[in-house]
Amino acid sequence: MNDTINRKILAALQQNSRISYAELGKQVHLSAPAVAERIRKLESAGVISGYTLKVNLDKLGFPIVALVQCKVFRTKEREFKALVLSYDEVIECHNVTGEQAFLIKLAVQSMSQLDSILESFCDLSDTNTMMILSTPVDRALPETYFN
Structure with a gap:
């Protein structure tokens, strides 16, 4: 799974996940069916777990992106997770090591919207x-x- 051709395939897919098998085949010197088979194997092995879309949040009306470190109060973790899940503005949430147990990435339209969300975290x-x-x-x- 971890050979040079697979690395080249992953690099190309990371740049453009919509690249055709034929174009990818040209880049790695394989036929389109051979590339398709390698990608299928990478997917089956869980190396490729999905394909994503990169968007420009600012152009979509979300000019403010913030990272919020959260030190959740004792016995409030379940409530905290439910609250985080309730906000569509939360685009990432990571449980991390250290005192700040969670790192959240928010995309919002205004500072007042960010302030309102942060206020809701205060009890937890x-x-x-x-x-x-x-x-x-x-x-x-x-x-x-x-490399």
Whole structure:
């Protein structure tokens, strides 16, 4: 599963998951059916777990993206998780190590909307909010995987 051709296939799919098997075959010097079979095997093995769409949140009307560290109060974790799931604005939520047990990524239309969401967390956790100014690196795999 972890050979040079598969790495090249994964690199190309990471760049453009809509690339045709024929075009991908040209890049890795295989036939389209051979590429399709390799991709099917990568999917079956769970290496490829899905295909995603990258969107520009700002252009969709969500100019504010924030990361929120949450230190959930003792015995409030179940309530906290339910609250997080109730917000469509939560686009990622990670249970992490350290004092701040959760890291949440929110996309909102206004600062007042962000403030309202953060207020709802107050009964369940302490929060620390960081605004995302830019994203100089955004990739699914470490570049060293492809070397």
